[in-house]
Amino acid sequence: MSQAPVTERASAQFADPFAVLTADMAPATASRFSALLARNLRRFPAGTGIVAEGEQAPQIMFALEGWIALNKSLEDGNVQMIDLILSPDIIEPTSADGQISAYDLHALTDVAISTVQRRDLDGLEISDPPQMWSIVRTRAAIARARVAEHTLRLGQGSAQTRLAYVLLELCLRLGGAQDARTRAFDLPLTQQRIGELAGLSSVHVSRTLRRLSRQGLIDASESRRIAINDIQGLARIAKVELDVLRNELFATDV
Amino acid sequence: MSQAPVTERASAQFADPFAVLTADMAPATASRFSALLARNLRRFPAGTGIVAEGEQAPQIMFALEGWIALNKSLEDGNVQMIDLILSPDIIEPTSADGQISAYDLHALTDVAISTVQRRDLDGLEISDPPQMWSIVRTRAAIARARVAEHTLRLGQGSAQTRLAYVLLELCLRLGGAQDARTRAFDLPLTQQRIGELAGLSSVHVSRTLRRLSRQGLIDASESRRIAINDIQGLARIAKVELDVLRNELFATDV
DNA sequence: CGGCCATTTGAACGCGCTCAAGCGCGGTGG
């Protein structure tokens, strides 16, 4: 941890994120799990580092609230956002040794997470079959698929394709958009950060967003907010099949 | 499965790959695991498809022998190799639903794999703590770190950086090179395939390989074979810290 | 030998980059 986190007791406003993860659990396991999360709750204000690349890190982090960037950077300072973490995602930042983080985790907004070690989850496993690890596995599979779609477009897509894909993925992950009729959603990222995600310079993010606007596909006039006007057209440019993407991004079983 | 695989009984030549995975297991678990792998052995000749994107797939695949491309492709036909799978890697091709493959798996050489379902592993779990899933988790963490390094360079690296990284990663994964003094190794990929991995056109792979040769960093004169003459220099161009990469790519515990 | 595929090399294009200037907006302090 590169910043001193704030620890606090379980509070009512986390009923929601807890519920997403405990929905299909046996009640006894669920309550023990909720208690574990509450015990290990950490908060980070927007703009702070959560975990630094190459430093000691918790093995498992439950994203409860806020937007987290999972970054890696080249020696020359160029940053690539590998993935964007939103509740109820689970982050496993350590590599083979289970100790050192392979990634840089950065709070894009105010963030609440719960950090645990693997043995904590083993300690919870009383039901049969073990459900805790099953949940972790499912979230890992979703993250893998998400990163692969992203990587595909970084390697093969044009700027329009990359950006359209990023917007579409976020639209779907935010629940088909907070405002369902207009498919508009808050995007608490500067164009610089969007560029780190899409592998583009901030200048070219600006140009490409305006191009998509001029084509009538999106409305990006409001700052830190995106409205998708033509989701089919955007999917065509992103070179994505919406149904396929939905199946990849959302759990359909435990 | 898009090709009819060949099933066969356990044979002596797989003692090695089995051993890598069973090294730290309790003997009883290890033998049951080896039997499971042997029971579900499949072979694919070079150039054949193993699993197609969007089709039914096994949940867990143990790579025993050969080179496997983990690909994704855009609607327009452009292919990106997300990762390259070598024994003792474990592939989990399905996404959230545990049924449909999110990736296209392709045999680059003759390949031997063993395919199982999650419940098969649950059935093996008799020791405490469960070691099977721990192995799967560790291999998954390694693959995540590998894909992230790759994605970073697809998003932020030049052609030289991407290619140098690909060669370095393979050099390390192949055991610091089969021939330790010259750090030379067989690379059973056409430049077209290397391009799919590095996110470059095959033409530019050719130019960039020659450029690295002219700089004295590698020797690519022999077809399907690479010799690394100056690993430090190559690491500089790949913008990679060799020790860090080694820690990410290799398991240091179970 | 002929045919096929992989590789090499040249030529030219264009996408996305950097550099640079200007604008808009919110926050701060005189």
Place this chain on the structure above:
DNA sequence: CCACCGCGCTTGAGCGCGTTCAAATGGCCG
């Protein structure tokens, strides 16, 4: 209150990297 500053966004100009298209070379196998 307005002046100022800083930051993010926009837009223009020009460049260079990696692309595509095309042709030639080399290697392997029938």
